[in-house]
Amino acid sequence: MxxxxxxxxxxxxxxxxxxxxxxxxxxxxxxxAAARSASPTAAAPSPSPSASPSASPTVKRSPIPEKMNLQRTTGIGGVALTFDDGPSAWTPKVLDALKARGVKATFCVIGSQAAAHPDLIRRIVAEGHTLCNHSWNHEFKLGTWSTAKVRANLQRTNDAIHAAVPGVPIKYFRHPGGNWTITATRVARSMGMSPLHWAVDPQDWRRPGAGTIANRVIRGTRSSSVVLMHDGGGDRGQTLAALPRIITTLRAKYRLVRLPDAL
The missing domain is CATH 1.20.5 (Single alpha-helices involved in coiled-coils or other helix-helix interfaces)
Incomplete structure (x- = not known):
């Protein structure tokens, strides 16, 4: 038991x-199991990949300037000062500064401005400067237009210039914003104008200060450089203030020349 x-x-x-x-x-x-449930890492499902941002519409970009044989240098050894977007109320002051220092330059003029200020076109030519076509009204997308429309725009600009100074050579075309396209360069050349780009751009239109404008030009310039500045399109007081130093410094190293009328 x-x-x-x-x-x-x-x-x-x-x-x-x-x-x-x-x-x-x-x-x-x-x-x-409770611990896993309490743990965000373990309990949460694997996050799905973030949705990709909506793709921007494909923009057909023009070939880079070097691929279009644009003129960036003078081809004659000297340095060329060029002024865009005039003529304007600032143009006489720029002309005065150039004349006082015996400098010739190249003015890339807007057709509508040339029509409004034929007296300034005449003065530019009378004082020995070169003229350049810069479109009728600074159309940034000009080069994307049809060949016929681009040609009409450039011809209208040339006609406005010739209304002020009949027969004056116009051997250069500069596309607004440097937005070059094959169409724009082809039309310009067919009209006897060289597509004129630049080697030095101080972005004076942003008005970074006269000292900055001068420094950028002086540091960026080499023999045969084409320098871009502006005498129109806004307040050009800083550009005007930078000119004496630019001219004095560059001339100590290079010849300052206008672009030739004959290509």
Whole structure:
């Protein structure tokens, strides 16, 4: 009897031990699951890749200027100062500054401005400067137009210049903003005008200060450089103030020349 009771007790103890062990294991698994559920990293599904921004419309860009054989240098050794977007109220002051220092330059004129200020076109020519066609009204996208429309725009500009000074040579065309296209260069050349770019751009139209304009021109200029500045399109007081230093410094190293009328 005692043996049966002892055997039963042992059996009960073993059974209880097994139950507790199984319960502990189950509890461990539940705790692990709870921990995973509480963990953002484990519980959250893998994030999907961020949606790509909407692709910008494909823009057909013109070949870089070097691929179009644009004129960036004078070809005659000297440095050329060029002035865009006139004639304007600032043009006489720029002309005065050039005349006082015996410098000839090249003026890339807007057709509508030439029509409004024929007297200034006449003065530019009378004082020995070269003229350049800079479109009728500074149309940035001119080169994207049809060949016929580009030609009409350039011809209208030339006609306005010739209304002021009949027969004056116009051997250069500069595209507004430098936004050159094959169409623009081809039309310009077919009209006897060289596509005129530049080698130095101080971005004087941003009005960064006369000192900055002068520094950018002086540091960027090399022999035969074509330098871009502006005598129209806004307040050109800083450009005017920078001119004396630009001229004095460049002339100590280079000849300052106008671009030739004959190409």
């Amino acid at each position: 005692a043996q049966r009771r002892s055997h039963g007790l042992v059996t009960a103890v073993i059974s209880l031990s097994l139950t507790l062990a199984l319960s502990a294991c189950t509890g461990d698994r539940d705790d692990d």
